[in-house]
Amino acid sequence: MKLVSPGEAAANTNDMSDKAGEELVRIGEMAKNYGVTLRTLRFYEDKGLLNPQRDGSTRLYTRRDKARLKLILLGRKVGFSLRDVKQMMDLYDPTGSNTKQLRLALDKSEKQLARLQKQRALIDDAIKELSNSMAAVRQMLSERSAPQASIAG
Amino acid sequence: MKLVSPGEAAANTNDMSDKAGEELVRIGEMAKNYGVTLRTLRFYEDKGLLNPQRDGSTRLYTRRDKARLKLILLGRKVGFSLRDVKQMMDLYDPTGSNTKQLRLALDKSEKQLARLQKQRALIDDAIKELSNSMAAVRQMLSERSAPQASIAG
DNA sequence: TATAGAATTGACGTAAACGTAAGGGTGCAC
DNA sequence: GTGCACCCTTACGTTTACGTCAATTCTATA
Numbered sequence: 001m002k003l004v005s006p007g008e009a010a011a012n013t014n015d016m017s018d019k020a021g022e023e024l025v026r027i028g029e030m031a032k033n034y035g036v037t038l039r040t041l042r043f044y045e046d047k048g049l050l051n052p053q054r055d056g057s058t059r060l061y062t063r064r065d066k067a068r069l070k071l072i073l074l075g076r077k078v079g080f081s082l083r084d085v086k087q088m089m090d091l092y093d094p095t096g097s098n099t100k101q102l103r104l105a106l107d108k109s110e111k112q113l114a115r116l117q118k119q120r121a122l123i124d125d126a127i128k129e130l131s132n133s134m135a136a137v138r139q140m141l142s143e144r145s146a147p148q149a150s151i152a153g
Numbered sequence: 154m155k156l157v158s159p160g161e162a163a164a165n166t167n168d169m170s171d172k173a174g175e176e177l178v179r180i181g182e183m184a185k186n187y188g189v190t191l192r193t194l195r196f197y198e199d200k201g202l203l204n205p206q207r208d209g210s211t212r213l214y215t216r217r218d219k220a221r222l223k224l225i226l227l228g229r230k231v232g233f234s235l236r237d238v239k240q241m242m243d244l245y246d247p248t249g250s251n252t253k254q255l256r257l258a259l260d261k262s263e264k265q266l267a268r269l270q271k272q273r274a275l276i277d278d279a280i281k282e283l284s285n286s287m288a289a290v291r292q293m294l295s296e297r298s299a300p301q302a303s304i305a306g
Numbered sequence: 307t308a309t310a311g312a313a314t315t316g317a318c319g320t321a322a323a324c325g326t327a328a329g330g331g332t333g334c335a336c
Numbered sequence: 337g338t339g340c341a342c343c344c345t346t347a348c349g350t351t352t353a354c355g356t357c358a359a360t361t362c363t364a365t366a
Contacts, residue, residue: 028342038343043324057331057344078283082323102294109287113280120276127269130231134262141255181312191313196354210314211362235353 024053024060034069044072049086079116084108177206177213187222197225202239232269237261 031038044050045059049072052059061069068089075085088108091101184191197203198212202225205212214222221242228238241261244254 026343037324039324039326042345047323059343074282074286076323078279078286097297099294099297102290102297106287106290106294109283109290113283113287116276116280116283120273120280123269123273123276126231127266127273129227130262130266130269133227133231134259134266137255137259137262141252141259144250144252144255179313190354192354192356195315200353209362212313229353 022062024062027052027059027061030061030065030069034066034073036069036073041069044069044082047082047086049082049089078109079112080108084112175215177215180205180212180214183214183218183222187219187226189222189226194222197222197235200235200239202235202242231262232265233261237265 025033027038027041031041041050041059045052050061050065050068052061052065054060071089072082072085075088076082080088088101088105091104092098093101178186180191180194184194194203194212198205203214203218203221205214205218207213224242225235225238228241229235233241241254241258244257245251246254
């Protein structure tokens with residue numbers, strides 16, 4: 001089985017291996033392409049989120065793995081836990097209509113959206129509170145000849 | 154040394170102990186008043202953020218402790234770590250102008266404000282991304298007789 | 307005095323998503 | 337044949353702010 005050699009990997013986009021259209025990449029390439037570390041890819045595999053082929057002990061990532069990784073990263077970006085992502089992906093059935101999967105995803109998304117909005121509200125609150133405090137501190141600093149209130153006692 | 158007894162604690166707001174105007178409360182009262190757990194108060198003490206008096210082995214919280222706790226909780230609310238809070242409070246000097254303390258607080262606050270704003274931007278981004286995905290999923294669900302795109306492969 | 311309620315210290319457990327060695331193998335360019 | 341660049345597994349470490357026992361003691365009250 002011939003593989004993309006490390007050096008020419010980037011250039012060798014049209015390399016065809018076993019099956020037609022299957023570009024197999026090793027972990028280093030994969031990591032570089034998606035901006036993650038090797039550890040992360042192995043971790044995702046360990047958690048059952050990825051399932052690369054093997055050439056001996058070397059991992060070979062296929063088109064499918066890339067699609068899955070993209071989904072994982074999207075999920076992480078919008079704040080899903082890896083557990084959630086896995087739960088949703090595990091429902092995928094290539095033969096069915098995937099209605100279940102879509103419903104679960106939608107359900108989880110609604111909850112996550114609510115969490116995000118709540119978080120945003122908390123942050124806005126914190127920003128206001130912090131801004132107020134800062135104004136007070138600036139005031140105290142500008143009047144440091146006058147008696148100070150203390151911020152710790 | 155007479156103390157506020159557990160039962161009448163809430164009513165006994167005017168109890169004066171050793172020093173004039175010093176209302177000493179035990180850890181249970183303190184926790185209830187500020188909506189934290191006993192563990193939290195002991196933890197803060199362990200971290201050097203609080204320093205209650207003792208009656209034997211029993212902790213007695215003074216006015217000062219209350220002020221400090223309020224600050225800790227405010228700090229937590231706006232997203233400071235306990236380390237940061239401690240660092241700021243440790244600079245307090247009852248005899249000086251506390252300019253240093255105020256400057257540090259301001260400096261940390263500016264950085265924290267920046268972090269909060271960045272976080273808010275990330276959340277807004279996530280909300281958008283998530284909303285888009287949800288729209289797509291809803292679309293797929295409404296057309297589930299048509300061929301589906303998959304969200305996992 | 308018996309029992310319940312409140313307090314103490316000590317110390318391990320928790321969550322999430324990896325980071326960071328340690329120790330070892332494979333292939334290829336020189 | 338050696339020096340890199342890559343790859344592998346195993347497994348402990350990190351971070352933060354507490355939660356959760358466990359075993360014991362102190363105090364007030366019926």
